[in-house]
Amino acid sequence: MNTENKYRLQQTVPVQRCTGTVFLTGYPVRKAICMSPQMERAAGYILTCPSGGNCANMKAQQTAPAKAGKGRQKQEGNGQNMYVIAGLGNPKKEYDNTRHNIGFSVIDMLADKTGISVNTAKHKGLLGAGYLNGQKIILVKPLTYMNLSGECIREVLDYYKVDGSTNLIVIHDDISLEPGIIRVRKKGSAGGHNGLKNIIQHLGKDQFVRIKVGVGEKPAGYDLADYVLGHFDREEQVLMKQVSEEVCEAVQMILEKGPDAAMNVYNGRKVEKA
Numbered sequence: 001m002n003t004e005n006k007y008r009l010q011q012t013v014p015v016q017r018c019t020g021t022v023f024l025t026g027y028p029v030r031k032a033i034c035m036s037p038q039m040e041r042a043a044g045y046i047l048t049c050p051s052g053g054n055c056a057n058m059k060a061q062q063t064a065p066a067k068a069g070k071g072r073q074k075q076e077g078n079g080q081n082m083y084v085i086a087g088l089g090n091p092k093k094e095y096d097n098t099r100h101n102i103g104f105s106v107i108d109m110l111a112d113k114t115g116i117s118v119n120t121a122k123h124k125g126l127l128g129a130g131y132l133n134g135q136k137i138i139l140v141k142p143l144t145y146m147n148l149s150g151e152c153i154r155e156v157l158d159y160y161k162v163d164g165s166t167n168l169i170v171i172h173d174d175i176s177l178e179p180g181i182i183r184v185r186k187k188g189s190a191g192g193h194n195g196l197k198n199i200i201q202h203l204g205k206d207q208f209v210r211i212k213v214g215v216g217e218k219p220a221g222y223d224l225a226d227y228v229l230g231h232f233d234r235e236e237q238v239l240m241k242q243v244s245e246e247v248c249e250a251v252q253m254i255l256e257k258g259p260d261a262a263m264n265v266y267n268g269r270k271v272e273k274a
Contacts (some may be wrong), residue, residue: 083255084162085110086140088149088172088195090229091126099215100146100228102240103171106213107139109244110251114139123155135255138162149195150202157203164203169251170210172196173228177214179239180271182247184254184263185210209259211247239273246271 087103095101111118111128118128118139126141138160142152157164172195177183187207190197200206218227232240246266253262 082136082138082160082162083167083169084138084140084153084156084160084164085169085251086125086142086149086153086156086171088146088170089141090145091141091143095229097231097237098229099173099175099232102173102213102215102244104141105240106171106244106247107141110248111139113248123152123159125152125156127156132252132255137255146195148198150198150200153199154202165205165207168208169254170196170199170208171247171251172210172212173215174212175215175217175224175228177212177216178270179214179216179236180243180273181214181269182243182250182271183212183214183267184250184259185212186259186263209254211250213243213247235273239271242274243271 085107087105087107089095089101089104090098097105107118110116110132114130114132114137116128116130116137116139118126118141120127120129121143124142124144126143128139130137130139138156140152140156142149144151153164153168153170156162157168162168172193174183174191174193176191186209188210189206190200196210199208215228218224250262250266253265
């Protein structure tokens with residue numbers, strides 16, 4: 001693997017002096033890490049500040065993917081024996097613990113349970129490789145922002161030669177489901193979710209396993225963007241932690257017994273706050 005494409009994220013400077021991007025990682029204790037501009041370029045994009053030096057609203061700009069040597073990036077792996085598990089979200093500190101970032105939260109929990117470090121900046125995302133009950137998995141958190149999630153996921157699938165129709169699991173929020181409900185699907189439309197829409201666009205198909213995590217319908221009068229980018233309150237955080245545990249169990253069942261088995265067990269039941 002080309003070292004130009006692989007960087008380990010380390011907090012080498014205080015977060016308040018970070019000149020790159022600040023991420024929160026780990027579960028349940030999340031720590032701040034600083035992503036340098038070099039790491040951002042390795043991930044396939046850079047963050048630029050608007051004129052005047054105010055970096056409160058950084059904008060992502062796509063760059064050319066990092067190359068292996070002088071030729072094209074080398075492909076790896078045998079995708080028939082590997083699953084890619086991607087959680088959708090937005091990669092800035094301000095989005096942590098929001099409804100739209102529940103996919104990231106589940107990936108953090110899976111990483112904690114499996115001992116996988118999701119800290120390799122590559123293919124426009126953060127990746128971590130390891131095993132879940134003997135099954136090789138790649139955990140993915142796209143860094144492209146929600147609406148461009150497909151760019152990262154397509155690159156990961158291509159690189160590891162994974163068939164998205166059978167060996168991809170996408171975890172995302174769903175406002176049409178009540179909090180406490182998850183739903184496993186083998187295919188389907190985006191249902192108004194821009195992250196899914198972009199994945200379908202880049203894969204050229206809607207046949208891939210996804211786990212929908214209910215975050216509740218927006219209240220009347222709310223702007224949809226403000227609602228999904230809103231933070232969970234304390235009671236909701238307790239419930240969503242339980243829901244995330246349920247999603248992790250569903251992922252494990254999909255790997256062991258297939259999506260139909262997971263659909264039979266988890267679709268239709270509701271997690272109640274303990």
